[in-house]
Amino acid sequence: MDFKLTEEQELIRKNMREFADKYVEPIAVEIDENSRHPAEVFKKLAEGDWMGIPIPTEYGGAGSDYLTHILAIEELSRSCASTGFTVSIHVGIACMLVLLNGTEEQKQQYLLPMAKGEKLGAFVLTEPGAGTDVMAATTTAVLDGDSYVLNGTKTFTSNGPTGDVYMVFAWTDKAAGRKGMSCFIIPKGTAGMTAGTHFRKMGLRSSQTSEMVFKDCRVPKANLLGKEGAGLVMAMAGFDHGRVGIAAQCIGIIQAALDESIRYSKERVQFGNPISKNQAISWMIADMATELSAARFLTYHAAWLKDQKQNFSKEAAMAKLFASEAAMRHTIKAVQIHGGYGYCKGAKVERLMRDAKITEIYEGTSEAQRMVISGNVLR
Amino acid sequence: MPNIVACFKWVIDEAYIRKSASGALDFSAVDYKISDYDRNAIEEAARLKGLHGGSVTVLTAGAPETAKGVKDALSRGADQAFFANDASFNQLESSQTAAILGEIIRSRIPYDLIICGEGSSDQYAQQVGPRLAENLGIPCISYVQKLTIGEDGRIMVERRVEEGVEVVEAPLPVLVTVSPEINTPRIPGVKDTLMASKKPVVTIKKEEMQAVGAARLQTIGMTATRMERNCEIFAATPEGIARFVEALQKKGVIS
Numbered sequence: 001m002d003f004k005l006t007e008e009q010e011l012i013r014k015n016m017r018e019f020a021d022k023y024v025e026p027i028a029v030e031i032d033e034n035s036r037h038p039a040e041v042f043k044k045l046a047e048g049d050w051m052g053i054p055i056p057t058e059y060g061g062a063g064s065d066y067l068t069h070i071l072a073i074e075e076l077s078r079s080c081a082s083t084g085f086t087v088s089i090h091v092g093i094a095c096m097l098v099l100l101n102g103t104e105e106q107k108q109q110y111l112l113p114m115a116k117g118e119k120l121g122a123f124v125l126t127e128p129g130a131g132t133d134v135m136a137a138t139t140t141a142v143l144d145g146d147s148y149v150l151n152g153t154k155t156f157t158s159n160g161p162t163g164d165v166y167m168v169f170a171w172t173d174k175a176a177g178r179k180g181m182s183c184f185i186i187p188k189g190t191a192g193m194t195a196g197t198h199f200r201k202m203g204l205r206s207s208q209t210s211e212m213v214f215k216d217c218r219v220p221k222a223n224l225l226g227k228e229g230a231g232l233v234m235a236m237a238g239f240d241h242g243r244v245g246i247a248a249q250c251i252g253i254i255q256a257a258l259d260e261s262i263r264y265s266k267e268r269v270q271f272g273n274p275i276s277k278n279q280a281i282s283w284m285i286a287d288m289a290t291e292l293s294a295a296r297f298l299t300y301h302a303a304w305l306k307d308q309k310q311n312f313s314k315e316a317a318m319a320k321l322f323a324s325e326a327a328m329r330h331t332i333k334a335v336q337i338h339g340g341y342g343y344c345k346g347a348k349v350e351r352l353m354r355d356a357k358i359t360e361i362y363e364g365t366s367e368a369q370r371m372v373i374s375g376n377v378l379r
Numbered sequence: 380m381p382n383i384v385a386c387f388k389w390v391i392d393e394a395y396i397r398k399s400a401s402g403a404l405d406f407s408a409v410d411y412k413i414s415d416y417d418r419n420a421i422e423e424a425a426r427l428k429g430l431h432g433g434s435v436t437v438l439t440a441g442a443p444e445t446a447k448g449v450k451d452a453l454s455r456g457a458d459q460a461f462f463a464n465d466a467s468f469n470q471l472e473s474s475q476t477a478a479i480l481g482e483i484i485r486s487r488i489p490y491d492l493i494i495c496g497e498g499s500s501d502q503y504a505q506q507v508g509p510r511l512a513e514n515l516g517i518p519c520i521s522y523v524q525k526l527t528i529g530e531d532g533r534i535m536v537e538r539r540v541e542e543g544v545e546v547v548e549a550p551l552p553v554l555v556t557v558s559p560e561i562n563t564p565r566i567p568g569v570k571d572t573l574m575a576s577k578k579p580v581v582t583i584k585k586e587e588m589q590a591v592g593a594a595r596l597q598t599i600g601m602t603a604t605r606m607e608r609n610c611e612i613f614a615a616t617p618e619g620i621a622r623f624v625e626a627l628q629k630k631g632v633i634s
Contacts, residue, residue, distance in 0.1 A: 007447045011454065011572050014412075019566050048568035062569035072569075 005071070012064075013071040019048065020079035028080040031206035032351050035198060037162045038206065041083060046117025050076075051087060055095055059107050060115035066241075067303040070248040074299075077252025078259075081355035082206040084252055088245030089158050089363075090114065094121020096241045097167050098185065101226035101234050110165050110185050122163030123242075124212050125235055126156045132368045134181075134232065139214060141170035141182060146221050148172070148184065150192070150214040156362070160195045160210030164188045167238075168214070169231050181231035185223045192217030203354030240313045242363045243320035244306065247299040250323035250359050254292045257327075257334035257352050261285055264338055281337055288330045295323035314376040321369035324359035331356040380433035381491040381528060381551065385424040385457065386480055386511070387417035389441045389448030390501040398603040411444065413451055416496025418564035419557050423526060424494050425456025426562060431528055434458050436488055440479045442469035453575035454567040460578065461488060465585035472594035473506030480507070481514030482588055487581070492534065493554040497522055508556035518553045524560040 005013070023041055031038050045051050053069035055061025069091055077084030098111040113119040130136040139152025150170050157163075166186045173180035186193055196211035226234050262285060265276035275281045298319040305312035331353040335342040342349045360366045392412040397405040413421070424435045437452040439445060440463035449460045463479050471479070484490060493515075495508035505521075512519030524544070525537035528551075538545040539558055567575075585591070613623040627633045 007450055008572050008576060010447065011451055011567070011575075012569055014410075015566050015568075015572065022566070048566065049570045050568070053569055057570075062573060064569060064573060068569070 005067075008064075009068050009071055012068055013075055015048075016050070016072045016075040017078075019044070019050075020076050024076065024079040024083055028083075028348075029346060029351070031080070031082065033205075033345075035200065035205045035208075037086075037208050038083065039162075042086075042117065042120070045087065049117075051117030052091060052095055052115025054091065055099055055111065055115035059099065060112035061095075065303075065307045066244070067300060067307055070244060070299060070303040073245050073248040074252045074255070074296075077249040078256045079252075080206070081249055081253050081352070082204045084249045085204060085207050085246070086120075086159060088249055089123055089242060090121045092242040092245035093123045093238045093363075094159075094165065094167055097123075097183065097225065097234060097238045100237065101183075101230075102185075105222070106185060106225065110187070114165055119164035120159050120162055122157055122159035122166045123238065124154045124157050124160075124166050124168040126154060128153060128155050132365055134235070135178070137169070137171065137181070139168075139170040140174070141172050141184060141219075143172070143221075144218075147218045148182075148221065148224070150184065150186075150217040150219060152214050154212040154214070156199075156209055157195070157212045158207055158209055158362070160212055161198050161208045163195070166193070166212070167225065168193075168212070169235060170214075172228050172231075176229060178232050179229045181235075182228050183225040183231040183234055184219050185225050186217070186219055190217060190219065202357060203351070204358045205354075236313075239363055240316045241306070243316040243369075244299060244302045244312070246359055246363050247295065247302065247316070247319035247323040250320075250327040250356070251292065251296050251299055253327045253352050253356050253359070254288065254295060254323070254330050257331050257349060258285065258288045258292055260348050260352075261288065261334045261337045264341075268339075275337070284333045284337060288333060291322075291326040291330065295319070295326050298322055314373055317364070317369040317372040317376075320359075320363065321366055321373065324356075325366060327356040327359055328353075381427065381431055382434050382436070382489050383424040383427055384436045384438055384484060384488055384490045384493045385417070385421040385452075386438050386493065386495045386507070387421060387448070387452055388414040388476075388496075388499045388501075388507075389439060389445040390414045390499055393500065402602045402605060404601060404603055411448065412500075413448055414496055414499040414501065416498060416500070416557065416559055418455070418496075419559055419561050420494040420496045421452055421455045421457060422562045422564040423557055424492075425565075427492070427526070427528060428456065433491075436461060436490075438480055438483065438488070439463070440468050440471060440476055442466050444469075449580055450572070450575045451567075453578045453580070454571040455565060456571075458578065460580045461583065462580055463583045463585075463588065467585070471591075472596050473504045474510055474595050475591050477507050477510030477514055478592060479588065480511050483583060484511075485515060487583075491532075491551040492528075493517075493552070495554065495556045497556040497558050505556070508554060512554035515552075515554070518549050519556070520547050520549060520553060521556040523555045523557045526555060526557070526561065 049062040052061030053064045054066045057063040073084050073088050095114050114121045127137045141148040141150045168184045168186050172182040192215050194213045199209045265281050266274050268275045302312050302315040302319045334349040392410045395409040428435050435457045437457040438461045449462050498505035509519045522539045523536045524539045527535050535548050613619040
């Protein structure tokens with residue numbers, strides 16, 4: 001067994017830490033408060049090749065591995081979970097979908113600018129009546145000559161208002177059931193596709209989320225990703241990749257909660273001593289550090305399996321399930337350690353706690369992860 | 380087109396040093412980094428190469444773990460690295476470091492300009508730069524905060540001095556030590572780090588060099604500084620302010 005990262009991975013992680021400290025941490029409170037997409041940060045992320053780490057260089061990426069991408073998401077999320085997530089869904093789902101399923105032309109036209117960070121990707125699957133129950137979706141794509149015509153309404157689309165390239169799922173043959181959904185690459189500005197306004201959310205506020213409405217949206221046949229009817233299988237594989245990214249985002253959140261809790265508990269004096277001297281507090285911190293390590297190993301292992309070209313579906317679900325629930329548990333504890341100060345705006349732990357909640361919901365709820373895991377182990 | 384050599388030291392990142400209750404320093408969980416001002420030295424070399432062409436060589440002496448630092452330095456715009464590598468090189472004293480670097484430069488690296496940080500972030504002795512220049516028999520200009528290379532092959536620099544800025548000109552070859560105002564070191568991108576592994580590194584073993592002389596200084600001990608705090612509250616009244624001024628005078632904060 002080898003738990004050691006390569007020298008390159010260690011340096012890249014350190015560089016991202018410095019990047020996040022310099023460019024992200026100072027604006028994290030403001031972009032949360034104003035629900036603002038920090039375009040200036042994404043420009044810098046693009047310049048440093050952070051927007052396509054595991055994508056081969058011939059398609060605009062850095063040509064590194066998935067674990068390195070995961071380390072970057074972790075470090076970025078330690079400063080701002082929203083920014084970390086936006087990169088995660090862009091790379092882990094949008095870029096990976098095209099890399100794994102696209103034609104050479106599609107890779108050159110859409111993956112290349114995405115992996116360079118010139119264009120932002122979005123994943124458009126969820127509908128008002130179809131969350132975990134993907135089969136309840138109603139958006140359709142009807143073949144008409146050389147193009148498909150899409151109609152329907154999607155919701156909770158991350159990078160909806162800010163995206164440039166959308167991976168949109170729609171029924172091409174509803175009667176075919178799980179083999180009836182297809183995926184289309186639709187660039188921003190395509191007639192008939194409109195993004196709604198950014199939702200006001202409890203947390204993860206600077207990540208832009210909206211409805212996506214398709215009204216007689218005509219897409220050339222060349223924009224069909226993969227085979228007709230293969231949409232769901234591709235979406236599930238996309239989720240496998242994305243979930244490891246969410247797990248990394250959670251590790252970043254827990255690490256930040258731990259850092260803040262250690263710092264505050266050593267400074268805060270009650271009854272004549274720093275509260276870190278109280279067993280009630282020090283044990284909370286011990287549990288936080290322990291579950292952080294557990295989450296980190298599950299996540300790195302899932303990414304490592306992916307890099308070894310092994311099946312990592314179950315491990316991705318386990319990492320995401322454990323890391324997200326640990327993030328929620330321990331950000332609540334971090335606020336508890338901070339007392340009243342932790343309940344006020346401006347305290348980092350307050351933002352971390354709000355940001356943590358969504359990780360148990362998106363890219364498959366905790367319940368959906370348990371379905372994946374139990375399906376794997378009860379086979 | 381100048382051949383530029385940037386020297387750096389791979390040092391303990393002070394952010395990871397912990398202090399025990401007794402004041403002893405705990406190095407058990409430390410990470411390492413390129414010494415802060417040496418990052419400015421490498422950045423300046425890369426910047427000058429961008430303007431004038433030529434080459435950038437990074438040079439260090441250190442223990443085998445410094446190999447990671449060599450990659451780090453190569454990811455910051457250098458073309459190649461020379462690395463004097465020996466397990467005993469993690470405790471070099473300034474005169475020894477200068478002798479090793481001098482020997483390697485003299486025997487192996489063509490140079491017009493050598494750039495060092497003004498001092499290292501661990502001991503900040505500010506000795507290596509001047510001693511290296513002496514060793515090579517070239518001029519040394521220290522505390523440089525602005526540097527330009529003229530078309531006539533001379534460099535013009537601004538030095539930060541106690542009460543102002545001194546402007547100095549010198550013919551190449553020359554050694555400069557730079558202060559942090561000179562530039563803002565880059566944060567290497569992912570590709571920069573990956574490419575660094577593909578750049579040439581010449582590793583030189585202790586046996587390939589002249590014997591390193593004895594250290595001229597010995598570090599006897601190292602402890603954390605102790606900061607005493609006491610809190611006294613003064614009222615915002617004329618009497619309170621007078622007492623406040625008096626208290627500051629008593630402590631020697633103001634005279």
